Amino acid sequence: MIDRAILLQILWTGIAMSSYFVLLTVAFALTLKVEKLWNFAQAGLMGISFFTMFFLVNKQGLPGWLGLAAGLAITVAAAVALEAGAISVLRRRNSGGLTFFIFTLVFSQFAAYVLTFLFGTEPETIYPSVMSPVRIVSGIAVSDWDIEAVATTILMLACLWGFLRFTRDGQFMIAVADNAKLAEIYGISANRAYILSGAIAAVFLTVGIFLYGSRAGVTPDVPLVLVLTSVIGTLLGGIGRVFAAGAAAVFLGLLQSFSILVIPSKWEAMLLYGVLFGALILFPRGIPGWRPRRVQTPAAPAAPAAAAPSPAEG
Amino acid sequence: MEYIAGTVILIALFIILAASYNLIIGYGGLNTVAHPIFFALGAYSSALLGIHAGLPMPVCILAGIAVAVLVSVVLAVTTLRISGDYLLIASLGFQLGLLELINNLEFTGGPAGLSAVPNTFMGERRGLIYVVICVLAASAVVWAIWRTMNGPFGRAVRAMRDDELACAALGRGLISIKILIFAMGCGAAGLAGGLYAYFFQYISPDQFQVAQSAQILTMVVLGGIGTTMGPIVGALVLVALPQAINFLQLPNSLVGTVQGLIFTTLVILFLFLRPGGLVGHTGSQSSHGAAH
Amino acid sequence: MDPVLRIDDLCKSFGGIVVADHIDLTIAPGEILGLIGPNGAGKTSLFNLISGVVPPDSGKIQLQGRNIAGMSLHKRARAGVARTWQHMRLFRTMTVLENLLMGPRDYPGESLVASVLGLGRVRRAERAAHAQAMGILERMSLAQTANAIVVDLPFGQQKLIGLARALMNDGRLLLLDEPMAGVEGSNYETMQRVVHDEAAAGRAVCVVEHNVGFIKDLCTTAVFMAQGKILQRGTVDELTRSRELTELYFGVAEEA
Numbered sequence: 001m002i003d004r005a006i007l008l009q010i011l012w013t014g015i016a017m018s019s020y021f022v023l024l025t026v027a028f029a030l031t032l033k034v035e036k037l038w039n040f041a042q043a044g045l046m047g048i049s050f051f052t053m054f055f056l057v058n059k060q061g062l063p064g065w066l067g068l069a070a071g072l073a074i075t076v077a078a079a080v081a082l083e084a085g086a087i088s089v090l091r092r093r094n095s096g097g098l099t100f101f102i103f104t105l106v107f108s109q110f111a112a113y114v115l116t117f118l119f120g121t122e123p124e125t126i127y128p129s130v131m132s133p134v135r136i137v138s139g140i141a142v143s144d145w146d147i148e149a150v151a152t153t154i155l156m157l158a159c160l161w162g163f164l165r166f167t168r169d170g171q172f173m174i175a176v177a178d179n180a181k182l183a184e185i186y187g188i189s190a191n192r193a194y195i196l197s198g199a200i201a202a203v204f205l206t207v208g209i210f211l212y213g214s215r216a217g218v219t220p221d222v223p224l225v226l227v228l229t230s231v232i233g234t235l236l237g238g239i240g241r242v243f244a245a246g247a248a249a250v251f252l253g254l255l256q257s258f259s260i261l262v263i264p265s266k267w268e269a270m271l272l273y274g275v276l277f278g279a280l281i282l283f284p285r286g287i288p289g290w291r292p293r294r295v296q297t298p299a300a301p302a303a304p305a306a307a308a309p310s311p312a313e314g
Numbered sequence: 315m316e317y318i319a320g321t322v323i324l325i326a327l328f329i330i331l332a333a334s335y336n337l338i339i340g341y342g343g344l345n346t347v348a349h350p351i352f353f354a355l356g357a358y359s360s361a362l363l364g365i366h367a368g369l370p371m372p373v374c375i376l377a378g379i380a381v382a383v384l385v386s387v388v389l390a391v392t393t394l395r396i397s398g399d400y401l402l403i404a405s406l407g408f409q410l411g412l413l414e415l416i417n418n419l420e421f422t423g424g425p426a427g428l429s430a431v432p433n434t435f436m437g438e439r440r441g442l443i444y445v446v447i448c449v450l451a452a453s454a455v456v457w458a459i460w461r462t463m464n465g466p467f468g469r470a471v472r473a474m475r476d477d478e479l480a481c482a483a484l485g486r487g488l489i490s491i492k493i494l495i496f497a498m499g500c501g502a503a504g505l506a507g508g509l510y511a512y513f514f515q516y517i518s519p520d521q522f523q524v525a526q527s528a529q530i531l532t533m534v535v536l537g538g539i540g541t542t543m544g545p546i547v548g549a550l551v552l553v554a555l556p557q558a559i560n561f562l563q564l565p566n567s568l569v570g571t572v573q574g575l576i577f578t579t580l581v582i583l584f585l586f587l588r589p590g591g592l593v594g595h596t597g598s599q600s601s602h603g604a605a606h
Numbered sequence: 607m608d609p610v611l612r613i614d615d616l617c618k619s620f621g622g623i624v625v626a627d628h629i630d631l632t633i634a635p636g637e638i639l640g641l642i643g644p645n646g647a648g649k650t651s652l653f654n655l656i657s658g659v660v661p662p663d664s665g666k667i668q669l670q671g672r673n674i675a676g677m678s679l680h681k682r683a684r685a686g687v688a689r690t691w692q693h694m695r696l697f698r699t700m701t702v703l704e705n706l707l708m709g710p711r712d713y714p715g716e717s718l719v720a721s722v723l724g725l726g727r728v729r730r731a732e733r734a735a736h737a738q739a740m741g742i743l744e745r746m747s748l749a750q751t752a753n754a755i756v757v758d759l760p761f762g763q764q765k766l767i768g769l770a771r772a773l774m775n776d777g778r779l780l781l782l783d784e785p786m787a788g789v790e791g792s793n794y795e796t797m798q799r800v801v802h803d804e805a806a807a808g809r810a811v812c813v814v815e816h817n818v819g820f821i822k823d824l825c826t827t828a829v830f831m832a833q834g835k836i837l838q839r840g841t842v843d844e845l846t847r848s849r850e851l852t853e854l855y856f857g858v859a860e861e862a
Contacts, residue, residue, distance in 0.1 A: 097402070269414050274411060470713075481697075483659070484771070
């Protein structure tokens with residue numbers, strides 16, 4: 001009934017579409033892992049990032065790479081300012097989870113209102129046109145955008161992996177993520193790791209929203225919906241597993257793509273919220289067996305004392 | 315006259331919403347953002363009953379409250395096992411998902427909403443009658459919350475907020491305390507929803523967005539979280555203030571944005587400069603009193 | 607006499623760490639049983655298993671003949687398990703009296719509806735609890751602190767309030783987690799006297815203490831625990847004279 005070519009087409013488009021989901025989810029999962037922060041302010045950062053690039057490229061006619069560079073600079077600066085100027089203040093005060101949530105969410109709403117004030121509520125795109133040259137590869141339409149998006153995503157994930165694996169700062173970030181207090185005892189600055197993770201997240205957010213905005217229209221309200229996808233991906237991937245969260249984002253992208261075969265497209269968002277809610281109900285502590293593996297098993301305290309005298313019954 | 319009545323009614327309804335939201339997050343310590351959806355459930359249930367079944371207004375509003383309470387208990391039973399941040403995310407998913415459902419269903423009128431809510435009171439006294447009803451309702455809700463929180467039940471709630479483990483070890487079922495608080499708060503939101511639908515005779519999904527929780531949260535935070543008077547002061551200030559914007563003669567499309575800007579700016583300022591709110595204590599103590 | 611608490615073959619482990627290894631234990635009414643043993647022996651874990659903070663892996667916990675092993679924390683409190691905490695866990699925004707009023711097993715006044723309406727039975731229950739609380743405070747000569755915020759009191763008095771709150775539960779089993787640590791002078795004597803009185807009134811008391819001197823002052827019998835096992839039961843003197851046990855405990859670490 002359904003053509004094999006159609007299925008393959010949906011599969012490919014779904015994979016290409018999930019590229020920005022992956023980047024945005026990795027950004028969210030990274031700050032959650034390192035800072036233990038559900039950073040809804042990332043929606044605001046995405047908005048700032050997108051409208052900077054939209055203004056420079058679409059309105060002023062600058063080339064895309066220049067817009068992207070400017071977007072990166074401004075978003076990273078905003079992320080660092082947010083981290084150093086606000087989040088660290090709340091952290092110092094030992095604020096509760098609700099306070100962080102209020103602040104990050106309200107910051108995003110504030111950014112959305114400012115952007116609405118400046119740019120209105122019409123969907124905008126980075127380039128004046130969202131068309132991209134298409135070639136047919138064994139019966140499947142593959143656009144330049146698809147290839148660029150997938151290649152960029154793979155490249156960025158590889159860079160992040162290498163950074164976390166091989167650089168001192170990357171290893172410090174992992175150490176802080178595991179146990180910030182212990183890391184500080186060993187002379188690692190948790191604050192530096194927090195700011196760094198915020199900055200790296202900003203890079204991923206900018207590239208992610210660039211890809212999104214060069215394919216579909218963005219309004220000031222879109223980033224918050226995108227962050228929700230990140231939240232779902234992060235939950236499905238298992239908290240603390242940044243790359244698994246990225247994989248979960250691919251799953252969500254494919255789920256959305258294939259859902260058009262079964263349900264009308266207006267229910268797509270509903271499906272997403274359903275997955276979010278279901279995942280929380282079924283796995284209130286993350287997907288079982290997907291917990292972060294410990295690098296070292298805890299030392300068995302019973303071992304040395306095992307040679308103690310046998311129980312002397314009185 | 316109608317304009318003043320409308321403003322007073324909005325203040326009264328937002329006092330109900332802010333006081334009940336404060337009950338849930340301030341007293342109960344339950345981090346949820348799904349408050350506007352219970353406002354919506356009350357509004358939609360009573361409006362739909364009024365339109366299709368032609369039942370009298372009090373019955374419809376009571377039914378709206380019942381629906382809000384029922385749904386809140388279902389949500390609480392399924393999600394209260396989840397704690398802290400997860401509950402927050404679950405409530406966000408619930409709020410967005412249910413609103414999306416209302417947005418896409420036929421019988422709720424979709425994005426266009428419902429506009430034929432029957433008019434119960436005719437004539438020039440209509441506004442005044444609704445003012446009396448809404449002010450009475452708001453007083454009743456505030457009184458009930460104050461009474462609850464200062465009685466034996468409130469003592470158990472404060473004990474739970476201070477130390478959950480010790481409270482449970484003294485024989486208190488924490489889940490049932492939380493479900494009760496949640497149901498009580500959501501029922502109050504349902505009451506506000508029913509009154510809103512009947513007075514304004516028009517409801518649409520836009521009025522119950524998650525942004526609304528930011529607005530109600532602003533009232534709670536600005537007034538003073540975990541206090542009796544805080545939400546009242548917050549609702550008064552934050553409903554009256556945007557009315558002043560109407561005098562600025564801004565183009566209609568900008569009014570919402572400017573109001574939103576004011577709300578969000580106020581929340582951020584208060585979070586950092588006066589975390590205790592207008593009524594609460596000053597100082598850098600967080601809402602949960604983690605001052606060690 | 608039937609024991610108040612009877613534990614049969616109780617097991618619990620976290621990951622690879624065994625905190626309760628086939629534990630059998632009985633406590634009779636009027637008995638004050640001390641749990642001693644080195645750090646990490648599983649003493650506080652045993653309290654947590656009895657009071658329901660953590661569920662056991664297997665085994666039976668019978669309170670006056672009724673198996674409570676499957677019950678949740680709050681149901682066990684209602685069944686009659688009263689306990690204190692090493693770090694007291696008092697409700698720090700509340701007054702001494704309010705802390706104590708959280709103690710009774712039955713609290714009709716806390717029903718939401720009754721609370722809002724202020725029914726007669728609520729007022730009666732409140733009055734009864736109030737009288738009971740003041741009675742306990744008077745026994746400790748702390749009646750004058752009733753309306754003080756609990757964290758404003760000196761440490762020793764807070765320890766006593768922790769005990770007083772547990773005593774509001776009129777159940778038969780009383781678990782005291784380091785009741786004496788940091789308590790000095792007249793507070794120490796009060797603690798000792800009240801615990802002895804409660805045992806004399808028929809409660810079964812179980813005490814975790816690190817300081818053997820406190821155990822001697824407080825307890826009639828004691829068990830020695832190590833690595834989640836009960837190694838020996840006897841009088842405090844018998845246990846402290848046992849060579850093996852002193853090596854295990856005192857040889858490793860001098861008492862704190």
